[in-house]
Amino acid sequence: MKAITSFEQLEGYRERVKAAQKKDLPSVLICFGTGCQANGAVAVAEAFREEIERKGLKVDVNVGFKTTGCHGYCENGPLVVLRPKDVLYLKVKPKDVPEIVEKSLVGSEIIEKLVYKDVNTGESVAQYHEIPFYKYQKRIALRNIGNVDPRSIDDYLLCDGYKGLARALTMRPEDIVSEVEKSGLRGRGGGGFPTGTKWRSCRAVDSDVRYVMCNGDEGDPGAFMDRSIMEGDPHSVIEGMIIGGYAVGAKQGYIYVRDEYPLAVKNLQAALADARAMGFLGENILGSDFSFDIRISRGGGAFVCGESSALMRSLEGKVGEPRAKYIRSVEKGLYDKPSVLNNVETWNNIPVIIRNGADWYASFGTRGSKGTKVFSLVGKVNNTGLVEVPMGISIRELVEKIGGGVLNGKKFKAVQTGGPSGGCIPDSEADLPVDFDSLTQAGSMMGSGGIIVMDENTCMVDVAKYFIGFLVEESCGKCTPCRDGLPRMHRILSDITEGRGREEDIETLTELCDVLTCAALCGLGSSAANPVLSTVRYFRDEYEAHIRDGKCPAGVCKSLITYSIDAAACTGCTLCAKKCPQQCITGERKGAHVIDASACIKCGVCKDVCNFDAVRVE
Amino acid sequence: MEKITIIIDGKQVEAVKDQPVLMAARENGIDIPALCHHPELESSGGSCRVCLVEAVQGGRSRIVTSCNYPVRAGLEVNTSTDQVMKIRKGVLELLLCRVPDSEVVRGLASKYGIDEPRFFKDEGENNRYKCIACSLCTQVCEDVVGVSAISMQNRGVEKAPGTPFHKDSQACIGCGACAYACPTGAISMKDSKGVRTIWGRKFKMAACSVCGKPYIPQAQVDWIVKTTGKDRAFFDKCPDHR
Incomplete structure (x- = not known):
């Protein structure tokens, strides 16, 4: 592929790709996000390929076929979307594939057993955009994910990809910064710092060298939006970074991705190679004076490396530890040069903001939080x-x-x-x-x-204990409050949940929280008290019930609960007695059963299996 | 060096722009306790959190570590407000939990009214008995001595300095700079009968030709000669007899 060296060439190429595309071809899109792949999407895709061939159909002639990024509805994967009908099939197995091809791809029948069923209304919904999970969403960051093949730059160009970059290169860098400021975009990584302000501060520092970086070290338990974006729409992040590099005057960008995201790394690498080959990265981008490139750096798996200053140290090849940020990264960041670090989702929003304008973006959201x-x-x-x-x-x-x-x-x-x-x-x-x-x-x-x-x-005390436990494991150990304070908080919380709580514990916890919040070195440490502070603030009565009454109101903390069987509700079906791993439930068939509390390990199996709601937890 | 005037504890003092507040305070006779900061090491500090003060700048007040907070125009510092004292006391209590054997930490904590911490104490291993994981030792070894024989290992409560894989370090020259820099006396260094023992290794000491006292590890002499080109004969005599 010859590099594109002008805006006209770019648009010409885009038109050619568009013209070559068969628009209304019945198509099947298979989600190839990590979740769906884990659920068996690879086998499903293979089954589709075989079935299409077996039927004598040809991809891109009679039918369309592609694998895409994550649709976000991972628990129902593998997901299969049919276009142009806009039908979504859930939990598709290879054995379903012949029927789908026969009835829904070639034909226009809907296979009832594969469509979404609303648990509340019992209603079936086949149309992708009518499913409540999708119906109320407004997709800007996820605009292309699920529609494009992340390995195809042509697919991205068909979705107006790199139009934002082309527009940016006609603008003065400071005007791009103003546009981003006007959009009200705030950092999506958590801090919520205004992106435009960050860029402006970096531009204002006198230096020959500047860097832009993308934080793809997503580490919060349960959060996977950054992974999904990097896997499913890598070019949007790359385009955002090129625009950012041009705006702040950087020639080099880095994407820091955690190594536990192998698919994200692969898709980003492929996308970078394609972008380079097409001339979106490298010397004189699109025939302009601007040269810029991006490298990927893989993280080693420490939660703290998602913290900006630790990330930069890790990028430099040092141990990922935070530093004091009294002098900010926009002044002295990576290699002590002025640097802009933004989160994956922040970068991914930039191309559309430049393409559609700040006012468009700012029309979504609230006064203080746009988009x-x-x-x-x-x-x-x-x-x-x-x-x-x-x-x-x-x-x-x-x-x-x-x-x-x-x-x-x-x-x-x-x-x-x-x-x-x-x-x-x-x-x-x-x-x-x-x-x-x-x-x-x-x-x-x-x-x-x-x-x-x-x-x-x-149980909210148990929740606080869980999160503090996570942070104990992930504390880098550099500063005293986080390193030595969190284990003490964890011990107190363990005491409370195990029936050793003392009257003064809540007070002591709050004191420790204060030390953490005021004295910890980095943002992770200073916010680490939140799980405790917020649960004490809203669920103090639960803490008190544990401490004063020795009771766990939610019935979670094993040391504080006992299982018993309500004789009136028990039918004597014997199911619980059969399933009890301790064999500590006794009783006659058709007679009330009894749990021997001294042998009970409170595993909850009896409660789970009881069909008559006869097991009580107090 | 641009001199500016800032306010510390209500007094106007002169300080050098960008120098750490801690240094400015000490130069003006105001004491702020600190453990992990060393004036010779630019990158040191920010770890123990004992030197916390209140910094007011641009109408915004916050608790900062004075050892690395830069002196800038318009800065007002308060070293012992109620909040500062309370948080510093909290930090010292936690340090005492980590290193109950450290005389330095015990003494400092005692000044703040803590003789026994309310929380459980750590049990030390891997050089952790008195170590507060401030990394002054590893910084000296890397930045001043230039051998990087030790580094900080593990994370969280397990963080402590050590040689690679706790094996004898061939890079170590036995100079003992780490032990001198350590604020809590956590690094064991013993000189006996012309042999220095540190980090599990024994170093033969070179003796002074005048007084006969072994005073420097031979490996250290070799390192200095190699890296600086200094005349080896210089080390024939100890500093007292040069």
Whole structure:
């Protein structure tokens, strides 16, 4: 492929790709995100290839076939989309493929057993965009994912790819910065710092060398939007970075990806090679004076390397430890040069902002938080996965409309947002708009956009203990409060959940939180108190019940609960006695059963298997 | 060196722009406790968090570590507000949990009214008995001595300096700079009968030709001669008899 050296050539090439495309070809799109691949998408794709051939059909002649990035609805994978009918099939197995090709690809029948069924209404929905999970989304960051083959630069060009770059190169760098400022875009990695302001500060520092970097070291448990973007639409990130490099005056960019994301690394590498071959990277991009290239650096798996200063040290080949940021990275960042580090999702928004304009982007979202945000909605909710919504949507809407409500009709208790150092927001605050400032005010944070839904069977002390435990493992150990404070907090929380809580524990925890918040070196340390602070703030009564009454109201903490069988409800079916691993349930057939509490290990199997709701936990 | 005036604890003091607040304070007779900062090591500090102060700049007040917070125009520093004292005390209590055997930390904590921490104490291993993981030792070894015989290992509570894989380091020259730099006396160095033992290795000491006292590891002499080109004869005499 010959490099493109002018805007005219780019548009000419795009037109040729468009013309070569057969528009209304019945097509099958198979999700090749990590989740669907793990669920067997590779075998499904192979089955489609074979079946298409067996039927004497030809790809790109009679039918379309491609593998795409992640649709976000991973728990229902492998996902198969049929175009132009816009039909989505869930949990497709290779054995379903002949029927799909016969009935739905060649024919126009819908296979009922493969379509989405609403758990609440029992209704079947076949149309992709009518499924509640998708219906209420507004996809800007995820605009191409699921539509394009991430390995095809032509596919990206068909979605107006690199138009933002072409436009940017006609603008003055400072005007691009102003445009980004005007869009109101704030850092999607969690900090929420205004992107344009960051770029402007970097430009203002006198230096020959500047760097731009992409933070792809997504490490929050349950969050996978960055992975999904890097895997499914790598060119959008690359295009954003080229524009950013031009705007701030950098010649070199780095993408720091965690090594646990092998598919993201592969797709990014392929995309970089294609972009280089087409002349979007390298010397004199699109015939301009601007030269820029990007390299990939793979992280070693430390959570702390998602922190900006630790990431830069790791990029330099040193141990990934944070440094004091009294002198900011925009002044002295990578190799002590002025540097801009933005998150994957931030970079991915840049091309559309430049292409469609700041006003367009700023028309979405709230006053302080513009645009949309991708969330990974997980936990005790009917529909889990990646969702993109305008900033300012309420937590309740997210959980009920898109998430389809709490699993098994249980009561909604709280959401945990912002990753391990985020906080929990209770049901009573669920009408809170999801934006940077509201979440921070509520004692949590946006973080990278993880949202974990919790139901009435979740113990909030146990939740706090879990997250603090995670942070104990991931603390880099450089500063005292984080390294030595978190294990002490974890010990107190363990004591509380194991029935050794003391009256002064809540007070002591709050004191330790204060030390962490005020004295820790980096953002991870100073926000690490959030899981405790927010649960104490909203669920203090639960802490007190553990400490004072020796009870776990949610029935989770094993040391504080006992299992028993309600004789009135027990039918004597003997199922629990058969399943009990301790064999500590006795009773006559058709007579009430009894649990021997001294032998019971509180595994909960009896409660799970009981069909008559006769097992009590107190 | 641009001199500017800043305010520390209500007093106007002169300081050098960009120098650490801690140094400016000390030069003006204001004491701030600190463990992990060494004036000869530019990259040191920021780890122990003992030297916390309140910095007010541009109308914004926050708790910062004075050892690496740069002096800038308009800065006002308060070294002992109630909040600073409370947080510093909290940090010292945590340090005492980590290194209950360290006389230095024990003494400092005691000044802040802590004789026994409320929390469980760490049990040290791998040189951790008195080590606060500040990394001054590894910085000296790398930046000043230039041999990088030791480095910080592990993370979280397990973080501590050591030789690679806890095996004898062939890079170590036995100079003991790490032990001198350590603020808590955590690194064991013993000189006996002309032999120095450090990091599990024994180094033969060269003796002074005048007083006969073994005073420098032979390996250190070799290193200095090799890296600086200094005349080997210079090391025939100890500093007292040169």
